[in-house]
Structure formats: C-alpha cells, structure tokens
Amino acid sequence: MSAAPRHLPIRWTLVTATLCALALIVLLRKHQPSYEEKVAPLTVAGTIGAPVTARNFEVTVKRLKLARAYRIDGRYSGDPSQVVRADGIWLSALLEATATREPGFLSAQLRTRDGRLYAASGGDRPKLDGVNLGETSLATGIPASGAYFFDVPEAGLEGASLQFYWGLGAPSGLDHLLDIDLGLDARALAELRDQAVPELDMRTRTDQ
Amino acid sequence: MTLFDDLGVLWRRRYWRAAIIAAGVATLGVLLLGGFERAVSAAKDRPDSPAGRRIETGAFALTPLCAWTTDLYPGQPQGMRGRQRFLVLRMQVENLAYDWLAMSALLAKDVVWLADGRTDPRQPKYTQRADDHTLPVLQPALPVQVDLIWELPAGTAAPRQPAWGVYRRRHVERGYLAGDEFWVQDGAAYRLPIALTTQCDGRVQ
Numbered sequence: 065m066s067a068a069p070r071h072l073p074i075r076w077t078l079v080t081a082t083l084c085a086l087a088l089i090v091l092l093r094k095h096q097p098s099y100e101e102k103v104a105p106l107t108v109a110g111t112i113g114a115p116v117t118a119r120n121f122e123v124t125v126k127r128l129k130l131a132r133a134y135r136i137d138g139r140y141s142g143d144p145s146q147v148v149r150a151d152g153i154w155l156s157a158l159l160e161a162t163a164t165r166e167p168g169f170l171s172a173q174l175r176t177r178d179g180r181l182y183a184a185s186g187g188d189r190p191k192l193d194g195v196n197l198g199e200t201s202l203a204t205g206i207p208a209s210g211a212y213f214f215d216v217p218e219a220g221l222e223g224a225s226l227q228f229y230w231g232l233g234a235p236s237g238l239d240h241l242l243d244i245d246l247g248l249d250a251r252a253l254a255e256l257r258d259q260a261v262p263e264l265d266m267r268t269r270t271d272q
Numbered sequence: 273m274t275l276f277d278d279l280g281v282l283w284r285r286r287y288w289r290a291a292i293i294a295a296g297v298a299t300l301g302v303l304l305l306g307g308f309e310r311a312v313s314a315a316k317d318r319p320d321s322p323a324g325r326r327i328e329t330g331a332f333a334l335t336p337l338c339a340w341t342t343d344l345y346p347g348q349p350q351g352m353r354g355r356q357r358f359l360v361l362r363m364q365v366e367n368l369a370y371d372w373l374a375m376s377a378l379l380a381k382d383v384v385w386l387a388d389g390r391t392d393p394r395q396p397k398y399t400q401r402a403d404d405h406t407l408p409v410l411q412p413a414l415p416v417q418v419d420l421i422w423e424l425p426a427g428t429a430a431p432r433q434p435a436w437g438v439y440r441r442r443h444v445e446r447g448y449l450a451g452d453e454f455w456v457q458d459g460a461a462y463r464l465p466i467a468l469t470t471q472c473d474g475r476v477q
Binding site for chain 2 (some may be wrong): 082096097099100101113124146148151152173177178180181183185186188189215216217220233234
C-alpha cells in the first residue's frame with residue numbers, strides 16, 4: 065500500500081475552467097439586456113395615410129402642417145384673441161384615432177433622426193377644444209378627428225417619425241408603440257414650408 | 273530598563289522586528305501620501321453667475337434673465353391680488369437631454385431659492401411658461417422662457433439682491449441595480465445673485 069501524498073495536486077484544468085466560468089459570468093452580466101430593454105415597448109411601423117393598428121387603438125395620420133403661430137379664441141367670451149407662438153416651429157399632424165377596447169388617453173411624440181423625443185403639446189397649448197387631441201380622452205369605438213401639435217426645432221424635422229402610445233407619460237413597457245414614417249425628406253419639408261403661414265387663424269368666435 | 277533597552281530586546285525578536293519595520297513603512301507611506309498635512313474642507317463656495325450669462329448644469333443650459341417680487345404672479349387671476357407675496361425668477365431654459373420626459377420636474381428640483389442668500393434652499397412652488405403661463409414641457413434643444421415662482425413667507429421682505437442656487441445633474445447611462453438610465457443630482461454648481469427689477473423684457477404680469 066503506497067503512502068498518501070502530502071499535498072493535494074493542483075488540477076490546472078479545473079482552475080482554468082473555473083476562471084473561464086467566472087470570466088463568462090462577468091461578460092454575460094455586463095452584456096445582459098437592462099430591465100428597460102427587457103420591458104421595452106413593442107414597435108409597430110406604419111406610414112402616413114394608412115391606418116395602423118395597436119393593441120388598443122387605431123390611428124390614421126392624414127396630413128401635416130407647419131405654422132409659426134396660431135391665433136386662437138380669447139379665454140372667455142369678449143376676451144381678445146391670443147397668439148400662441150412656437151419656440152421652434154409648430155408641426156401639426158391631422159389624424160383620426162379610435163380607441164378599440166377601452167377608453168383612455170392616446171399620447172404622441174415626435175422622434176427626430178438623431179433620436180431626440182418631443183412630446184405633443186398639451187391640450188392647453190394651443191387651446192383648441194375639439195381639435196387638439198393632446199390629453200383628450202378617447203371613447204371606445206368612436207373615431208376622434210383632430211390634431212396633435214408639436215413645438216420643435218425646425219432643423220430637427222427632416223427624417224422625423226411620429227410615435228403613438230396608449231396612456232399618459234412615457235410609453236408603457238411591453239405595449240405597442242406605433243412609429244409612423246412621415247416621409248419628411250428635404251423636398252417634402254420644402255413643400256410644407258411653402259404652405260406654412262406665419263400665423264394660422266384658428267378662431268371660432270366672431271366677438272374678437 | 274529604559275525604552276531603548278526595550279527596543280533593543282524587541283529588535284532581537286524576529287516577529288517584533290517585522291512589526292516595527294511594517295509600522296515604519298506604513299508611517300512613511302502615510303507621510304508620503306500627505307496624511308499628516310492639515311485637513312482642509314473640499315467644499316468650496318460655488319462660483320457666482322450674473323443675470324444674462326448662460327450656464328450649463330449637465331441636464332440644462334440656463335440663462336437667468338430677471339427677478340422680481342409681486343403680489344400677483346404672471347397668469348394669476350386678478351381676484352387673487354394682494355393675498356400673498358411672490359418671488360419670481362425668469363430664466364431661459366434649454367433641455368440638453370434627448371428626451372422631454374420628467375425634465376420639467378427636474379428643473380424645479382435643480383433651481384432653488386437660497387432664502388438667506390447662501391443656504392436654506394427652497395424649491396419653487398410653481399413652474400410655468402413665461403408667455404402663456406402653461407406648464408412647461410422642456411423639449412430637447414429648444415430654449416424656452418420659464419418663470420419659477422416662490423411664495424414669500426408672510427411678514428418677510430425679499431432682499432434687494434436675492435440669490436438662487438443651481439445644482440449639477442449627471443446622466444447615468446446604466447444604473448447598477450436595474451440597468452436603467454436616469455439623471456442624478458450631482459452637487460451644487462452655481463450661485464445666482466440677481467438684483468430685483470421692476471422691468472423685465474417681455475414680462476407679463
């Protein structure tokens with residue numbers, strides 16, 4: 065019977081395998097998708113002029129308009145009209161939207177080519193009841209016609225896309241995010257600029 | 273037995289000799305690293321920035337325009353006049369982030385009135401656009417004039433040159449716990465001493 069060895073032999077293959085496993089764990093940990101990426105909204109692509117359907121709504125963007133300012137009704141009857149100027153330029157997207165399953169809010173944002181996100185203006189800027197769909201609750205099954213208004217830098221318009229999502233605030237995770245290609249190339253933008261007026265009259269009352 | 277006799281005895285013992293050498297090396301290291309220098313506070317007074325100068329905080333580019341006190345802040349109904357004194361700071365604000373979300377709320381946390389001129393930071397009670405007094409949506413790369421409004425405590429008068437503090441804000445691309453991205457406040461950046469004015473270009477009261 066041979067004597068037991070005084071020291072345990074170093075099993076280099078085991079050491080190498082352990083180090084490789086640890087390195088792999090670190091590598092995977094560094095490159096694993098973040099929580100935000102795991103629950104990111106599901107993008108649905110669409111184009112202007114065609115209906116696009118999401119989980120709880122359907123949108124058809126019909127046309128776009130540019131304006132430097134809107135002239136709107138005064139706050140109360142008899143008040144003088146107001147001019148709502150853009151910090152950049154007003155882009156309005158005229159559309160029809162329908163909530164298909166449950167009532168609620170449809171939000172919109174503009175995504176520029178460089179990845180900047182611009183929220184649609186709220187319902188009080190410009191305050192155009194029945195036209196500005198920002199922060200307007202949609203009833204189930206009843207199409208709403210109107211517009212979303214975006215105050216954006218003019219230089220960011222080329223190549224921008226329009227995004228829609230259900231609910232207020234940020235797009236919800238694991239829900240649909242419509243991404244509508246607006247076809248805003250240099251020629252389309254030039255046409256929009258030609259049609260733009262410095263001040264678009266949106267008044268509805270005659271007492272001002 | 274004197275101290276040096278003791279040291280001599282200790283030096284002859286192997287472990288004590290190693291301990292003495294280690295203590296000497298450690299002391300030398302502390303000395304070389306400046307451990308025996310007089311400690312001074314790392315905190316410094318933040319630089320003052322006057323009205324009209326653009327400053328960047330990481331998340332925002334801010335240009336303070338003017339400040340005034342009033343008993344009716346812009347856009348407040350006339351019937352409310354005289355019930356409360358307000359301190360208003362008008363700034364041009366540019367959002368340097370790529371997203372609009374939550375930036376307005378962050379601005380209200382980053383610009384504080386220093387009630388005693390240096391400390392006692394207070395967040396604004398209201399934040400609104402300067403032109404139509406609606407809630408500001410701070411869109412990226414689109415400068416906008418914003419009014420920040422504080423209620424003045426009853427019975428106190430604002431100093432002729434009140435001061436505001438501005439915090440830095442740093443973007444974290446990927447947080448450790450959830451891997452999410454966010455903006456975190458990153459210490460004081462500027463102090464804005466701004467004289468109260470009676471006229472402010474484009475002010476609507």
